[in-house]
Amino acid sequence: MVIFSVLVTGFFGLILLGGGIYLIVLGGSAYYLLAGGGMLIAALLLYRRSAHALTVYAAVLFGTLVWALWEVGFDWWQLGPRGGLPVLLGLWLLLPFVRRRLDRAPASPGLGSPPALALAAVCVLSAIVAGWSMFVDPHDIDGRLPDKTNQAAADQRGVPDGDWWQYGRTPLGQRYSPLTQITVDNVDDLKEAWRYRTGDVKRPEDVGETTYQVTPLKVGDTLYLCTPHNWAIALDAATGKEKWKYDPQAGLNPNRQHQTCRGVTYYSDTAAAAGAPCAERIYLPTSDARLIALDARSGAVCTSFADQGALHLETGMKYKPEGYYYSTSPPVVVGRKIIIGGAVNDNYSTEEQSGVIRAFDVDTGALIWNWDSGNPTETAPLPPGRTYTTNSPNSWSVFSVDEALGLVYIPLGNQVPDQLGMGRSANVEKYSSSIVALDVETGQDRWVRQTVHHDLWDMDVPAQPVLVDLTKADGTTVPALVGPTKQGDIYVLDRRTGEPILPVTEEPAPGGAIPEDFSAPTQPISALTFTPPPLRESDMWGVTMFDQLACRIRFHQLNYEGRYTPPSLNGTLVYPGNFGVFNWGSVAVDPDRQVMFGMPTYLAFTSRLVPRADIPAPGQGEKGSEQGLNRNEGAPYGVVMGPFLGPLGIPCQAPPWGYVAGADLSSGKIAYKHRNGTVYDMTALPLPIKLGVPGIGGPMITRGGVAFLAAAVDNYLRAYDLTTGKELWKGRLPAGGQATPMTYALADGRQMVVIVAGGHGSIGTKAGDYVIAYALP
Template sequence: MPGCGFGKGLWPCLSLAVVVLGGCGNDVSQTGQSAPVVANFAAGLDQGWPQYRGDLAGSGFSASDQITPANVTQLKPVWTFSTGESQRSQAELKNTAFEATPVLLPAEAGGHLALCTPYNDVIALDPQTGEQRWRFDAHADRRGRRAGKCRGVSWWLDSEAAPGSECRSRIVTATHDRRLLAIDSLTGKACSGFGEGGEVKLYSPAEGFVPGDIASSSAPLIANGRIVVGSGVVDFQRAKTPHGTVQAYDVMTGKKVWQFNMIPTADSTPEVRASWPDNVGDVSGSANAWAPLSADPDHDLVFIPTGAPSPDFYGGLRPGNNLNANSVIALSLSTGQVVWRYQFVHHDLWDYDTPAMPLLTTVTQDGEDLPVVIQVTKQGYVFVLHRLTGVPVYPVTEMAVSQKAVAGEWVSPTQPKPAFMPTLMNTQINADDAWGLTPWDKSACRRAIAQLHNEGLFTPLQLNQFTVLMPGSLGGANWGGAVLWKEKNLMYVNVNTALFAARLVPNTQALSDGHLPQAGKTLRISMQGTPYSIENKTLLSPLGMPCVAPPWGKLMAVDLSTGDVRWESPLGSIHDMGPVKLPFHINWGTPNLGGAIVTGGGVVFIGATMDRQFRAFDALTGDVLWSHELPADGVASPMTYTLDGKQYVVISAGGHHMYGRPMSDQVIAFALQP
């Protein structure tokens, strides 16, 4: 796509910038014999990675410590695996997002690395060689406007069943076409006793079902014998959308145990019903849980991060605070009953979903260790809530926000803001913050920002006049979320910091396939069923560079005991984002999607950027220690494990489908090589 800007063909004017700067269904295929490999694996396992983010608490931490700041430069690829998706047509490939993080199963579960393709085929690999052991064909329905994506699978072991019995250990995945599949982890065959032939439909045919309007991307959560699964809903194109329900199923039989409705029903509490209109089912929907869930099995709790109601940018049809949306909700794993809820955005008008897996840990306050939930948000905030009550452990204020809005809109008078934890980015942008490569460039940005409607964070969109969106709907934080090195009390989170602008215009009822603006273009999305469409764009200088100073993506370390930012480093180089790839890095940060991990060796690993780089940072200083060029952007969270005394680090390299970046289907493992 021609032009300059975030997205496909990003910053074609980069060469000029460099001159200015002076150079700057159950089909199974099997290979190999698994039994001897499992025996070796059992003898050699030192540190594993059994859950999507390492554990049910979402820590993203591994005690593996062979790789350190002193030797990480010796890290080299040791095997590569291709899922085969790149052999499909470019049109099919562009409608996918390979964002999978593998899990490492224990020996009694097969000792495999298990991962999913964008349309939910499940693959078991030898963790030492990357060779395929088996592949399960999910036969997913690929129709619909929503890109196929699967960020991970989950597994469960029935410790009471006899070793070797069918599906004693099972892998579970939630599919693009809304099915829950259970697969024997040893054989790669469907679990016949689960649902009907190994699958359960996550929708009622009587309700109607349009593939792609509602899908699944995050790994289902399994704890205390329950499989809990949310959903992804296309929530920005129309007012009335599928409701964001969370469902729990028996892990053995697939029988539904409970369902929790985000959009109120007759069974909802009066408080929740009063925060929505009586006809909410006809005028709104979504408020779905598309991000990963976390759990505290000891307290029988599952934590649900929820998104915005539909449509994202206009709420005149859904007056009220819209409780359950834009929240974290603690539900009983056993019953699905609400234990507590906390809302981060009242009556969302900005697509500020709760985007990331809630992080569970403990903090010390007045000499007492408190169990907490830490939630990073798109708006750049960090909330710390008591895990058992939902009460903020660190103060939160309700700040007054702009009330100027289009006719018919309803605006909350206040929004929550943490008073102790840092804001992860500057959200108060004005003309004085304009940036450019030259005085001419900077002056143009200053004029552009001055023309925007701007009353700070949570300013409602205006009719026919662009409003500052800082952050935009990308965030801030996104689904990569935060990870924790508990021993050092440090939390790590990657953040987007580019400036967006948006406005409402009279509705044309024209659908758009996009969600984020690309290539310097203004993206127009019709919010069908409302009076308005939204136009959204990145705010760029005449040279095609963002109008605020870099970094435009960064990685941060936050001290949870003091609230101090220990360090922050640019995340990403713009050298690969123009029409010609430059031979040197320009580390000004890029948009980033995907998360980090941190290890006991003191290293933070992260891909996520739009420059094909996989990086290692010093966890204590933020220095970049090592980087490796991938075949495509590593838009996935990595994982690590130690086997037979060797530590491996693994990442999927799939490419940014939303930004038109090169696509791939490779999984790459790294280890120290002399």
């Protein structure tokens, strides 16, 4: 056993010594070098059967404890990887069949000997520190949102209390329901009321990013939803029984980057006779770039719309590579216009479709106006023979509408290639990664608020802007817009003008772009922000001290000077990463209490530019994705990107990676921030450890004071106290819940909560085809 101890201690020492030397060369911590040297000395003394080996190892272990506390304090998840294996090895050396063989030293090898006592004391001290740290969470913010509500009832824009007519329930996008049957006091009594399976399951030939992201609509007694392969389905809201199903036969295409549908759009023609065919319609966006009008009652195609019921969205595009363009989000209807954008494949080619936003006649499909961010002043319908600007910034997310102001609010993305900024036009520089307010009647832009200058990081504005009327300290009310961003800033703007209500300032940004490009000298930051502090070497993580050491080495190898470090040939650390702090799930806003609830996520990514000459021939590398090689055909560089992971495939940065959080929109103060989600579905063993895991999806809240959210990578729908953020209830889902839940009431007043559980391709949650409703008994 002594020889085994020699080998293990020596092996640990050699790894730490070698890695430690390299880390010091890179400018990192000297601990690993010193610890590795100490372990090698201990191994040599063990080989010589000297009890002084225990003294030396006690010194190494004590030094490890002091160093760990100095770096991270009482953070158990950070202390564990630093001290876990060293403490276990110390306990091993204290075992009788090891200790009693150390008989060549003057000191007695017994447990009462000074060497053994020293090592035992350090092990006990380490255990005390570990035990104490389990009850301390240095990342938690514990507080309360204000309870005060407006005297006037919140504006529901004509949507009945028991319905959910649009993606965010109303055109304001608040994801707020005035229903109160489910409260913080009874939500833990929720039970499954019904379950429906769509039959649209993930297929072997599907693209990787095949995902269920749909939020159903509820109008009258019917739910309307879509599936990843763009089936439209109507269900009985009380029972979940299928009323009709429509398959647009969109087919499969390996060139599609995404195979998903976030929702459908409902429209009622008030001028039509009651019960007339297509007087009520469902508009279905498809992954083969069509918009199809369906009779809401029967599911039949409304052939009077566009071309026999289908609008072809690639019309007017100069380049039309099949599978590169589609709409993944539901359009909005306002003033008898249906307004729609489109998703383009990130980083496939420089010859992709335009990001044009278009308004069509909701009844006929005739083009009314088009706003192209590459040519923003010409909004009259594009004449024959003309084409929209290739690769202009697009909007793949959901719009919001203030019909009284006559404005539609567009979250805009970046021009592809995302990581290459050379050659962008002045218009692209102005509108990339911004929120734009367009005139509903003309399509002219009224204002633009850019959230990233010269975006080189794929920091699209991903989320539907939320519209809410905020009461200021002097009692006046301001029509506001709340805009979540990938970088974690929450912009609170006057939605009439785009001017900040909460301050927006410019902060210096890193330089060092490749010679052909440049980086903006400053970047905006909002007073209300969830952006994380810059990563440090001490933030690197692993299951053991060895993979943590590997992550520390990789951290120093990458270019990183904080947020907005430019892409590079060497490799750049991007934090927040491409998934963003917030994504398409947006945030939920209580218009009465004027507070928000959201799910900030923190995962670092890496990107590395690859010269065109070094990119494999087509068919030998990925065309584009959030992980792997993005080819950028036609550009001088491709880019390799992906999450910043260690040798064991877990994030290199320390947890938590995901939170729930609440903020007061009037003051701009974050009230609470708590770890969210467990590793139950992330590891081979189903352990309900509340680590704080990443996720993608969105929340919704109710006037009953309850917030609902699935989204995390463990398969649960959870309910939270909106005031404190504390978890109140969770329901186990049969698949990943990466969709936004919704709620409605039946004719008898019974409140239902519905979530679609089908998994998400990018984060690897379990696939399925479930629509599940919960209610009180």
